[in-house]
Amino acid sequence: MPLPILLALGAVTAAAGALAAADLVPLTPARAVGAGAAQGALLATTVAWTRGEPRVCPVPAVGAAVVLAGAIGAALLPFGALAYLAAPVWLWRQRHRLPSLGFVHPPLGLSAAAGAVGALLGAHLLITASLTLGFGVHVPTVEHLAPWLAYDACANVLMTEAFFRGALLDRVQRRWPFAPTAAFVTVMCLARYLVDPLLPRSLEVTAGAIFYLTLLSLANCWMYWRSGSVVPGIAAGVAFFACYRLLHVVP
Amino acid sequence: MLIGVTAGLAAADVSPASPWRHLYIVPVAVAALRFGVAGGLIAALAAVLALGPFVLREIEGHGPTRAAAEGAVTLVMLVVAGAAVGGLAVRARRQRERYETLRAVQRTLAESAPLERTAARLVAVLAPRLRVDAAGLVLDDRRVVAGAAHVDPRSVAAHVLARREPVFVIDTGMTPRPRRAVAVPLTSGDETVGVLAVERFGDFSREERDALVGFGAAFGLALDHARLAARQRRFAEELEQQVSKATARLAEMDRLKSGFVALASHELRTPLTALQGFSELLATRPFAPAEVRRLAEIMRGEIERLGRIVSDFLDLARLERGLAPAIRRSVLDPAPLIAAAVDLFRRTRTTHRLELHVDGALPRLDADADALDRVLKNLIGNALKYSPPGSCVRVHARAGNGVMTVDVEDEGPGIPADERARVFEPYYRVRDTAALGPGTGLGLSVVKSLVEAHGGSVRADAAPGTGTRMTVMLPALP
Numbered sequence: 001m002p003l004p005i006l007l008a009l010g011a012v013t014a015a016a017g018a019l020a021a022a023d024l025v026p027l028t029p030a031r032a033v034g035a036g037a038a039q040g041a042l043l044a045t046t047v048a049w050t051r052g053e054p055r056v057c058p059v060p061a062v063g064a065a066v067v068l069a070g071a072i073g074a075a076l077l078p079f080g081a082l083a084y085l086a087a088p089v090w091l092w093r094q095r096h097r098l099p100s101l102g103f104v105h106p107p108l109g110l111s112a113a114a115g116a117v118g119a120l121l122g123a124h125l126l127i128t129a130s131l132t133l134g135f136g137v138h139v140p141t142v143e144h145l146a147p148w149l150a151y152d153a154c155a156n157v158l159m160t161e162a163f164f165r166g167a168l169l170d171r172v173q174r175r176w177p178f179a180p181t182a183a184f185v186t187v188m189c190l191a192r193y194l195v196d197p198l199l200p201r202s203l204e205v206t207a208g209a210i211f212y213l214t215l216l217s218l219a220n221c222w223m224y225w226r227s228g229s230v231v232p233g234i235a236a237g238v239a240f241f242a243c244y245r246l247l248h249v250v251p
Numbered sequence: 252m253l254i255g256v257t258a259g260l261a262a263a264d265v266s267p268a269s270p271w272r273h274l275y276i277v278p279v280a281v282a283a284l285r286f287g288v289a290g291g292l293i294a295a296l297a298a299v300l301a302l303g304p305f306v307l308r309e310i311e312g313h314g315p316t317r318a319a320a321e322g323a324v325t326l327v328m329l330v331v332a333g334a335a336v337g338g339l340a341v342r343a344r345r346q347r348e349r350y351e352t353l354r355a356v357q358r359t360l361a362e363s364a365p366l367e368r369t370a371a372r373l374v375a376v377l378a379p380r381l382r383v384d385a386a387g388l389v390l391d392d393r394r395v396v397a398g399a400a401h402v403d404p405r406s407v408a409a410h411v412l413a414r415r416e417p418v419f420v421i422d423t424g425m426t427p428r429p430r431r432a433v434a435v436p437l438t439s440g441d442e443t444v445g446v447l448a449v450e451r452f453g454d455f456s457r458e459e460r461d462a463l464v465g466f467g468a469a470f471g472l473a474l475d476h477a478r479l480a481a482r483q484r485r486f487a488e489e490l491e492q493q494v495s496k497a498t499a500r501l502a503e504m505d506r507l508k509s510g511f512v513a514l515a516s517h518e519l520r521t522p523l524t525a526l527q528g529f530s531e532l533l534a535t536r537p538f539a540p541a542e543v544r545r546l547a548e549i550m551r552g553e554i555e556r557l558g559r560i561v562s563d564f565l566d567l568a569r570l571e572r573g574l575a576p577a578i579r580r581s582v583l584d585p586a587p588l589i590a591a592a593v594d595l596f597r598r599t600r601t602t603h604r605l606e607l608h609v610d611g612a613l614p615r616l617d618a619d620a621d622a623l624d625r626v627l628k629n630l631i632g633n634a635l636k637y638s639p640p641g642s643c644v645r646v647h648a649r650a651g652n653g654v655m656t657v658d659v660e661d662e663g664p665g666i667p668a669d670e671r672a673r674v675f676e677p678y679y680r681v682r683d684t685a686a687l688g689p690g691t692g693l694g695l696s697v698v699k700s701l702v703e704a705h706g707g708s709v710r711a712d713a714a715p716g717t718g719t720r721m722t723v724m725l726p727a728l729p
Contacts, residue, residue, distance in 0.1 A: 100427055124300050132307040174422040174429045177454045215296065225453075228428040 002048045002060040009037040009044070009064060029075045034197070036071025039155050040064035042163040043087065047094075049167040050101040066090045071155065074147065081147040084154035091162070101166040106229035117219050118236030122243020125212055133204050135247050148245045149238075157237035164189045164217070165224040165233050173225065182221035189217045216240055252278040253294075257301040267305040267322025275302060279329055283337035287344070291337030295329045302326060342458075349462060352380040353469055360477035363484065366390060369477075370397035381463075383449040384430075390437075390445040390474070398448075407434040408446045415443045417464050423450065431455050435463050437471035444471050444478075507678035507692065519560060522553035562625070563693040566700060567677055575704045576697070578619035582728065585655060586613045588620060589648050592627040602640040605631075610649035614727030622701045623725075629694045630659040630721050637684050638663035638718065654707070654724045662718040671711040675699040698723075 013034045020030030044060035066086050073083030095103035129135040164185050173181045193199060193213055194206065220233035253275070260271040275298040283291025306322035313319070355376050359369060370388050374397045378386040387398030389408050396402055402409050407418050411434045420432040433455050434448035447467055455463075529546050532538075538546065566576045586609060593607045616623070627646075634644045642662035649656055666674060666681050673679050678692040702709045707725035714720040 120300075124304075128304045128307060132304050132311050134311070174424075176421075177456075179454075 002044045005044045005061050005064055006041050009041045009068070012068070013037040029072065031197070032071045032075030033068070035155070036068040037064075039071065039087070039159045040067040042159040043067050043091075046101065046159075046163045046167040047098065049171060050098045063087075063090065063094075067155065067159070074151070081150035084150040088154050088158055091158070100170055101162060102170065102224060102228055102230040103166075104229045104231075106223075106227040106231045110223060110227055111232050111235050114219070114223050114232035114236040115239045118216065118239030119243065121212055121216055121236075122240040125208065125240075126243055126246060129204075129208065129247055133208075137246050140246065145245060149242060152241040152245070153234075153238050157234055157241060160189065160192065161220065161224075161230040161233040161237060164192070165220055166230045169221055169224055178221075178225055182218055182225070185221055186214055186217040190214060212240070252281075253297055253301050260302070260305060265305060265308070266318050267302065267309050267325070268318035272302060272322065272325045275325070275329055276332060279333045280336050283333050284340045286337070287341040288334055288337035291333030291335075291340075292330070293333075295333030298329045299326050302329075345458070345462065348380065349466065352377065352466070353473070355380060356470055357473050360473055361480075363481070366395050366478075367397070370395050374398045377447070377449075381449055383451040385450045387448040388445060389448075406448075407432060408448045410434070411436050411446045411448075412443065417460070417467070419455065419460055426452075428452050433460055433463055435467035437467050437474060439471040439475035442475075444474055504678070515560070515564075519557070522557045525553045526550055526557075559625075563697050566697045567693050570677065570696070570700050576622070576700050578622050578701070578704050580617050580619055580705075582615055582617055583620050583623075584613070585616050585618075585623065585648070585657075585725075588623055589613075589627060589646065589657065592624060592631060593646055595628070596631050596635060600635050603635050603638065604641075604643040605635075606643060606645045608645065608647045610647075612650070613648055614650045614655055616655060616705075616725055617728055618705050618725060619701075622705070626698050626701050626723060627657070627659075629698050630657075630723070633694060634659050634661035634663070634719070634721070637661065650727060653727055653729075655727050657723045657725075658720055659723075660714045660718060660720045662714070662716070665713055665717055665719050666711055668713070674711055675709070 016025070016030040016033035016037070019025040020027050041064065043066075044064040047060040047063045070083045070086035073086070074080040077083060091098075091101075091103065095101065126137055130137050168188065169181060169185045172184060176184070190210060190213055193209055199205065199209060216236060220236055223232040223236070224230060256271060256274045256278075259274070260269055263269045263271055279291060279294045279298055282294035286293075302322060302325060306319055306326065309316060309319040309322060356373060359372050359376050362369065362372070364372070370390055374386045374388050377388075378384075385398065387396070387408060389396050389402055389412065399408075402412070407420055411418055415436050415438070417433065417435040420434075422429040423432050430450055430452055431454060432448060432450040434446055436443045437445040437447055447463070447470065449463070529550050533543065533546060569576055589609070590607065593605055597605050631644065631646065638644060638661040644662075645658070645660045647658040647660070664684055667683070670681050674681060675695050675698075677696040679696075680692040699709050702723055702725065705725050707723060709721065709723045712720045712722065
């Protein structure tokens with residue numbers, strides 16, 4: 001566990017929150033720093049847990065810095081969404097040095113099925129939320145949707161799958177059978193989303209998040225356990241969150 | 252079908268309490284029966300996803316009504332039914348698979364093959380049926396190993412063999428994906444007859460592990476039975492061979508005895524005829540004294556021949572009763588006996604050259620003089636009988652290593668190598684030379700029994716060049 005890095009990232013997040021609360025910095029960059037620090041903490045822990053030979057492995061702090069820089073760049077720079085690509089590009093380049101992370105080619109059919117599962121859950125979310133709970137579905141502009149898609153694909157889903165499946169599930173499944181492992185990882189994954197400040201605070205949304213993220217996490221756990229790859233989980237997550245971003249509940 | 256039921260529900264009255272909702276149980280049950288717990292749960296979740304919006308809409312629109320409660324109960328029941336039916340289906344399928352696996356194992360064990368090949372076949376049969384990626388089998392106290400090169404002393408199989416307890420390894424630690432391993436002892440009664448080890452990517456449930464332990468016991472028992480059956484088969488085959496050999500030998504003995512009866516009748520009749528003829532001549536005609544002496548000498552020879560034949564019969568009768576020939580031992584010098592026997596044949600059989608070589612002084616023997624005389628006369632007589640006229644018969648006596656050795660060599664056709672041991676059997680006569688002279692087939696068997704009664708030995712070899720060399724070795728007195 002890279003404790004010094006996690007403490008440093010926690011301090012950065014707290015400082016950003018304090019500065020935003022005191023109106024010393026705008027809310028958007030402060031949130032970007034907070035989100036980047038949280039994602040960076042996940043990646044730093046992932047790298048620390050999954051690296052192979054210590055002499056050639058990537059340094060966890062570098063991973064955290066890349067994610068943090070990407071998040072800040074995305075918030076501040078024009079066409080900043082492109083900055084989110086820094087983390088996946090860095091991870092892709094380091095994949096051979098992180099052998100147990102699960103960046104391997106899965107069966108194509110499984111990835112397609114995973115995308116379909118994510119899309120099905122997302123579509124169900126849209127239907128349920130719009131027909132029963134009264135949330136509207138909007139057709140967003142590319143300028144509005146693209147940054148969210150970039151965030152989900154390159155930060156939110158990528159870091160979640162890398163940490164919860166590639167690192168946490170991989171470690172736990174070597175000690176426990178699959179069912180309790182999947183339950184534990186799913187609970188941890190739910191906790192990560194429920195403490196996320198980006199999640200709207202309402203009973204319906206919280207209940208929906210618990211329901212859909214539980215199904216998504218269990219499906220992703222099963223696919224990782226089956227294939228040893230995080231790619232199907234990423235496909236399912238991206239498809240699900242793409243649908244989720246169509247709801248006007250998203251801030 | 253889920254889509255059809257949902258469409259029916261939507262078209263009916265959009266109420267979660269609609270009777271249409273009961274139809275969701277059909278795809279859930281079908282999936283559970285076909286794909287087990289996972290299939291049942293996935294189908295139930297799909298049904299929940301389909302029916303859920305109707306329940307939520309009822310709650311949003313009208314609060315917690317009876318219809319909403321019925322819909323919610325349906326959701327719960329679908330999940331419970333999917334899990335329960337799937338669990339039962341899996342259990343039933345596993346029972347059937349277990350039974351079929353045992354049958355397959357028994358079929359494999361019933362095949363008559365070496366244990367190594369049977370073990371390899373068993374591994375090939377077991378791996379797909381147990382749905383494992385690798386299987387290994389150790390049998391016969393680590394002698395037979397299938398599925399691996401050998402039993403590593405640090406391996407799980409070695410541990411199970413030593414402790415006789417099943418072992419579950421949750422991660423073998425050698426692959427990027429965790430690989431589980433289970434090793435169970437194969438037991439028969441209190442004995443551990445082997446180890447079965449299996450590995451796979453994926454879980455072994457407790458039920459599967461318990462089933463493997465039970466399977467190990469059944470497998471061990473079947474294996475033990477198969478080994479016993481194989482042993483019985485081998486025993487029966489050996490017994491059959493022995494019986495077949497004994498039957499053949501009895502048939503041969505019967506044939507030889509029949510031949511012997513004919514031969515013995517002839518052998519006895521010949522001297523009797525001669526005695527009868529000569530005695531009639533002497534009784535009815537006057538002869539000169541010299542002629543009378545000659546006829547009496549012939550009659551004495553025939554009587555001696557009759558005596559030898561009768562002695563052989565008596566010795567043979569003792570041998571067949573499991574008794575050694577009667578001998579009367581005394582301390583004697585063998586040299587005069589050998590010289591007398593050679594001299595006798597030199598005088599009577601002038602058609603052959605008879606040479607005697609004695610190396611140095613011969614040791615004294617504790618032996619029966621008559622028996623030794625019969626042995627020597629039998630061997631020299633045979634050598635003369637089966638070698639061509641004009642050839643040489645050599646008798647060579649010597650001492651050494653606490654024994655006295657006498658070789659009798661002839662220049663006859665010799666004895667084929669595969670028949671040399673058999674010439675000492677009663678009634679046996681060498682096929683190629685039987686026609687060369689009369690004989691009962693008893694002489695050499697009597698020689699052997701007499702020599703062995705003295706603690707000595709006799710053997711037949713090929714003489715240098717051609718012919719036969721009979722060697723008699725008798726223990727010498729110190």
